[in-house]
Amino acid sequence: MGKYIRILTTPPGPKAKEIIKKDEELLMQSYVRWYPFVVAGGEGAVVEDVDGNRYIDFNSGLVVLNTGHLHPKVIEAVELQLKRYIHYSLTDFYYELAVEYAEKLFSALPWKDNKIFYTNSGAESIEAVIKVAKGYFEGKRNYFIGFLGAFHGRTIGSLSFTASKAIQRKFFFPLMPGVIHVPYPYPYRCPFNSKTPKECAENVLGYIEDWIFKKYVDPGEVAAFLIEPVQGEGGYVVPPKEFMTGLKKLAEKHGILFAVDEVQSGMGRTGKLLAIEHFGVRPDLAALAKGIASGFPLGALVGRRDVMTLPGGSHANTFGGNPVSLAAAKATLDLLTGGLMDNARVLGEYIMKRFTEYMEKYEIIGDVRGLGLMIGVELVRDRKTKEPASKELNTIINNCFKRGVLVIGAGASSIRIAPPLVITREQVDEALEIIEDEIRKADKSLKS
Ligand SMILES: Cc1ncc(COP(=O)(O)O)c(C=O)c1O
Known part of the structure; x- marks a missing residue:
């Protein structure tokens, strides 16, 4: 007691x-x-x-x-919304809350020129990463680089990136083709036996350049890197700062999109709205869910305006951006930024x-x-x-x-x-x- x-x-x-x-x-x-x-x-x-x-x-x-x-502020916001309307699908119609939340979220992010797509879960936000990235390259780049130890969800697309426990993938072969897994820079257990976190970062980056891009896939065929800024299911692993800056440079060099999975690490958990902010790197795409609406089902993909360009009819969902969840998300964001x-x-x-x-x-x-x-x-x-x-x-x-x-x-x-x-x-x-x-x-x- x-x-x-x-x-x-x-x-x-x-x-x-x-x-x-x-x-x-x-x-x-x-x-x-x-x-x-x-x-x-x-x-x-x-x-x-x-x-x-x-x-x-x-x-x-x-x-x-x-x-x-x-939280009383979340309850209050939800109760108010419940008395207005509960649903009217964004697939075919409009509502103000969808733009209100986007404006609020964008003003809390350190980067300008964003767009958002609403989903219902983490896995669905990752599915959106895949489709947005493929769409951005008009189907011409179909490889992705993921990381061992990662967890990105359990739908077939997101599961293609998940690699933290073998049971998660067992029975489900074949998954989405084109995802290449490389080691995550895990300083305590660096797969390259590196002596320091910096060396671990260099070794993983070198492996991608020298082994993957030279021997396995031309970087010009890679649509995106997808990485957790702090690996969640994989063990709450914080990568060396040099790694994220190096990966971003590598992405820029080859015109590859830099996508982060902030489903677990995002929404204030690490002391910043998104964990990637600790590394001083702007992602092209950031997948959100979990903490975004204090327990109401909601996810989102936020990305650079010029990347979030899928055309009408190519992607949508019935429940994504549910108004009650968005009301909770608005109150949640105020609380996160308010202390x-x-x-x-x-x-x-x-x-x-x-x-x-x-x-x-x-x-x-x-x-x-x-x-x-x-x-x-x-x-x-x-x-x-x-x-x-x-x-x-x-x-x-x-x-x-x-x-x-x-x-x-x-x-x-x-x-x-x-x-x-x-x-x-x-x-x-x-x-x-x-x-x-x-x-x-x-x-x-x-x-x-
Ligand atoms: C980093 C990360 N991405 C994606 C997911 C999948 O989210 P969901 O369970 O909402 O599909 C999770 C869930 O634990 C996660 O931790």
């Missing part, structure tokens, strides 16, 4: 068990569930389950609720500092990295061999759940820290006390 956490019955309680049993009977079980959490309500960074237990949320269910649970991004920066630095201190005490922590409130804590069984401590990660995550902290993993063995941006220092401290204790226990068990 703490000020925010309240565990009445060790979860899953009786009501949760009943629901999970039915879920297993009735729903296709293709999801990844880390633990038996059954939500009943929430407020800010605290959530309650169906048995009355209260938890501090480090998941934002899942990296969506950047404004927290039930939440600052909180992400301040508390992100604080959490990074705390984990860096834990790293000195517990050898199981191999690496701590992050931007804002997108932090990865990589666990290893041995600092020399860097063997992933996947089993230990699972134990830590499950014990945290039983003690009232909701947090999950990413990559092979990283703790994924992604709380709502409304979280307070006091809530962070209450959760970290439990997480540290579980890390300490796992560290001790490795040594015994």
